[in-house]
Every structure is written in structure tokens, then in C-alpha cells.
Amino acid sequence: MIKFIALLITTTAIAGALVYSVAFSQGLDLLNPQFRMIGLLGLVTTLYAGIRISLFLNKVVFAEKDTDGQSSVKKRSAFERWGRSSSLDARMDARRARVEAARAKQQSDIDDAE
Secondary structure, three states: OHHHHHHHHHHHHHHHHHHHHHHHHOOOOOOOHHHHHHHHHHHHHHHHHHHHHHHHHHHHHOOOEOOOOOEOOOOOOOOHHHOOOHHHHHHHHHHHHHHHHHHHHHHHHHHHHO
């Protein structure tokens, strides 16, 4: 947890410096009270970017290694949390079979018409 907090603080500081320097280079001082709302928006954006980057780095950098030296972090599909459904797979296989049968029948009807 301490490593994650250190990553969070570091990445948030870097993202904040980047946002502030880009805004300042365009002539916008985010610390000026006149631009308070855009400064708060920049702060929220910086916090979000820092959290997302630190979560990614925490997963990649501090991944536990297996005995063979490979990382234990598995590549997962974006849809994995939805789970697999054997009944859905069976229905999709049945649908594919019906579609293939219909295409074959259509092709044989076309061949018979000629």
C-alpha cells in the first residue's frame, strides 16, 4: 500500500506539473483567483490521471514473480468480468449451424434454378 501511495503522489505531482506548465505556456495562471474554476478542473483532471497511471504502474512494476521468473499478472479480456455462459455458447453454436444450413440450402436452390 505504501508503494501505491508513493506512486500516486509521484504521478499526481508529475501530471499536475504538466497540466500547470501547459496552461502557463498558453498564458493561463491556474493559481490566479480569476481562473479558479479552470484551476479546480485542472486539479480534478490531474488527480484522475495520477490515480489511473499509478494503478497501471502498480500492476506492472510491482507484479509478483512466479518461480520461473514470469509475472503472475494474467492478461484478461475486457469482457471477462461478464463471465462465460455455456447455454449462450450452445445457442450461438446452434445459430451458426442454422445459418450454415440456410446458406447451403440457398446455394443449392440457386444451383437448381440455373
